[in-house]
Amino acid sequence: QVQLVQSGAEVKKPGASVRVSCRASESNVNGYYIHWVRQAPGQGLEWMGWINSKNGDTDSAQKFQGRVTMTRDTSSSTVYMQLSGLRSDDTAVYYCARLYDYYDDSGSYNGGAFDIWGQGTMVTVSS
Amino acid sequence: QSVLTQPPSVSGTPGQRVTISCSGRSSNVGINAVIWYQQFPGTAPKLLIYPNNQRPSGVPDRFSASKSGTSGSLAISGVQSEDEADYYCAAWDVSLNDWVFGGGTKLTVL
Numbered sequence: 001q002v003q004l005v006q007s008g009a010e011v012k013k014p015g016a017s018v019r020v021s022c023r024a025s026e027s028n029v030n031g032y033y034i035h036w037v038r039q040a041p042g043q044g045l046e047w048m049g050w051i052n053s054k055n056g057d058t059d060s061a062q063k064f065q066g067r068v069t070m071t072r073d074t075s076s077s078t079v080y081m082q083l084s085g086l087r088s089d090d091t092a093v094y095y096c097a098r099l100y101d102y103y104d105d106s107g108s109y110n111g112g113a114f115d116i117w118g119q120g121t122m123v124t125v126s127s
Numbered sequence: 128q129s130v131l132t133q134p135p136s137v138s139g140t141p142g143q144r145v146t147i148s149c150s151g152r153s154s155n156v157g158i159n160a161v162i163w164y165q166q167f168p169g170t171a172p173k174l175l176i177y178p179n180n181q182r183p184s185g186v187p188d189r190f191s192a193s194k195s196g197t198s199g200s201l202a203i204s205g206v207q208s209e210d211e212a213d214y215y216c217a218a219w220d221v222s223l224n225d226w227v228f229g230g231g232t233k234l235t236v237l
């Protein structure tokens with residue numbers, strides 16, 4: 001079973017940047033879309049964006065465009081999410097998650113779901 | 128404000144049937160699968176229901192899901208104390224080109 005292992009907790013000052021890593025335990029995660037989801041303390045889940053771990057294509061929620069950068073290193077099966085211009089309301093647990101595509105018995109696409117999640121990385125933004 | 132709407136909390140006694148609703152729009156729930164996640168405090172979300180209302184291996188069959196129009200529903204038949212957790216629905220939104228989530232529902236087993 002593939003596992004996603006994230007980097008440790010970070011404390012940053014407002015205006016700084018943070019980079020969170022997400023390493024797959026097996027190399028065959030390359031080719032999957034890895035998504036980033038965050039959760040502010042006591043709040044719900046918020047989708048941030050994705051990276052295609054095979055070709056490096058990315059897309060992000062409009063809210064984060066211009067502030068988030070997602071990259072990958074195929075040699076180490078690691079993806080990275082960098083968030084710049086940190087504000088206090090960026091304080092959250094950041095998760096990476098693999099999107100798995102599901103098909104029915106006839107081969108028709110049924111949709112995707114985040115089947116494997118990293119353990120989460122707490123990012124605290126405080127002066 | 129979440130794009131998908133869930134009740135903030137639901138409760139039930141052991142053995143009861145509990146349902147959690149997830150209301151969306153034609154651009155998300157109306158056209159795509161509703162996915163359900165379970166989250167215990169201090170841990171990452173766990174996939175509970177995937178497309179076509181299927182359960183991953185290891186998820187008890189007391190969990191089931193359905194969808195009608197722009198609303199989805201998660202049902203727990205015979206709720207148990209270990210089911211006490213937060214539950215989130217999610218769907219891909221074709222207008223936003225985003226994954227959207229519900230605000231989450233806290234299940235309390237009395």
